[in-house]
Amino acid sequence: MVQIPHPVESGDFTREVVWAAAAPPLAEPVTVAEGILWLRLALPFKLDHINLWLLDDGDGWTLVDTGYGDARTSAIWDGLLAAGKFAGKPLARILVTHFHPDHLGQAGRLCRRFDLPLFMTRTEWLTGRMLQLDVSEEFIAAGIAQDRRAGLSPELLERRRDRGNAYRPGVTPVPASIEILEAGDAFVAGGTRWEVMVGRGHSPEMVTLFSRERNILIGGDQLLPRITPVVGLWPTSPERDPLGVFVASIDQYDALPEDVLVLPSHERPYRGLKVRLAQLRAHHRARLDETEALCRVPTTAAQVMAGLFPKDLDLHQLGFALAETLAHLVALERAGRVVRHRRADGVEIWQSTGRAG
Numbered sequence: 001m002v003q004i005p006h007p008v009e010s011g012d013f014t015r016e017v018v019w020a021a022a023a024p025p026l027a028e029p030v031t032v033a034e035g036i037l038w039l040r041l042a043l044p045f046k047l048d049h050i051n052l053w054l055l056d057d058g059d060g061w062t063l064v065d066t067g068y069g070d071a072r073t074s075a076i077w078d079g080l081l082a083a084g085k086f087a088g089k090p091l092a093r094i095l096v097t098h099f100h101p102d103h104l105g106q107a108g109r110l111c112r113r114f115d116l117p118l119f120m121t122r123t124e125w126l127t128g129r130m131l132q133l134d135v136s137e138e139f140i141a142a143g144i145a146q147d148r149r150a151g152l153s154p155e156l157l158e159r160r161r162d163r164g165n166a167y168r169p170g171v172t173p174v175p176a177s178i179e180i181l182e183a184g185d186a187f188v189a190g191g192t193r194w195e196v197m198v199g200r201g202h203s204p205e206m207v208t209l210f211s212r213e214r215n216i217l218i219g220g221d222q223l224l225p226r227i228t229p230v231v232g233l234w235p236t237s238p239e240r241d242p243l244g245v246f247v248a249s250i251d252q253y254d255a256l257p258e259d260v261l262v263l264p265s266h267e268r269p270y271r272g273l274k275v276r277l278a279q280l281r282a283h284h285r286a287r288l289d290e291t292e293a294l295c296r297v298p299t300t301a302a303q304v305m306a307g308l309f310p311k312d313l314d315l316h317q318l319g320f321a322l323a324e325t326l327a328h329l330v331a332l333e334r335a336g337r338v339v340r341h342r343r344a345d346g347v348e349i350w351q352s353t354g355r356a357g
């Protein structure tokens with residue numbers, strides 16, 4: 001455990017997002033605020049790291065998020081714990097913000113090994129546990145059906161089918177029992193009281209934690225400083241309009257202090273939440289306009305995706321790009337800005353109505 005020598009805080013956070021700390025090396029816990037450790041772990045993706053937080057409960061730690069569920073990350077955890085990297089104190093409980101593999105991946109393994117309670121919202125737990133257990137043909141079929149409607153090429157359909165359930169390898173078996181968190185709950189950890197604020201759209205019921213006393217927000221993936229969280233329509237998702245839900249869900253953070261320290265799940269801690277909220281809203285407005293412009297002529301979701309995203313996407317990125325494209329199309333449809341019809345071959349065709357946004 002090392003102290004960050006020089007917090008980086010320059011510039012005006014009322015005009016731009018300002019970094020509040022320098023990034024420590026991977027797998028090297030550092031103190032980011034009194035009683036809060038910041039642990040960066042590697043991810044096997046283009047987004048190459050995740051931030052975990054450890055809240056000091058005196059005789060143990062509350063761990064917030066856990067890292068990807070692969071063997072490499074398991075080995076890193078084993079090494080950290082064997083070396084007593086957390087001031088020699090054990091993990092006491094785990095809170096997972098949402099079901100995505102980089103957050104939930106190691107939770108089951110750590111909970112079983114140390115007999116720890118796991119705190120999650122009901123929907124995140126149900127979704128993670130369901131997807132981790134799902135080896136059904138129907139699961140694959142639901143994805144293929146969505147891909148077909150979107151007009152993906154036969155070659156891509158084939159490759160996506162072969163991939164199977166891509167969620168399972170990234171998540172160790174999810175515990176069969178948890179402690180439920182709900183919006184508005186008080187969660188006491190790290191010597192302070194955190195208000196549970198539930199973010200939606202990126203995942204169904206993500207926990208974010210706000211301490212008024214400490215003026216700190218643990219923001220999960222909801223309020224990333226520079227990249228925007230994927231907001232996608234997934235074949236197994238219960239959300240009809242994820243983008244509308246996401247945009248509505250971030251309004252709750254307007255009420256927080258302007259100088260709140262945000263601890264996001266990726267990149268670095270920052271100040272400038274209000275600026276970031278404005279940027280997120282502007283980004284999605286512009287993205288909706290772009291999507292609509294691509295529908296001036298009748299088009300498939302696959303063609304819209306090609307216009308919105310660079311062409312050289314790997315299979316992992318393609319899944320996100322397609323889900324995000326569909327979320328934007330569905331949001332435009334609800335606003336009356338595009339309509340869709342199904343071609344005889346089952347592929348959906350989207351077209352702008354010319355109605356302004």
Ligand SMILES: [Zn+2]
Nearest residue numbers: 098100202221
């Ligand atoms: Zn996520």
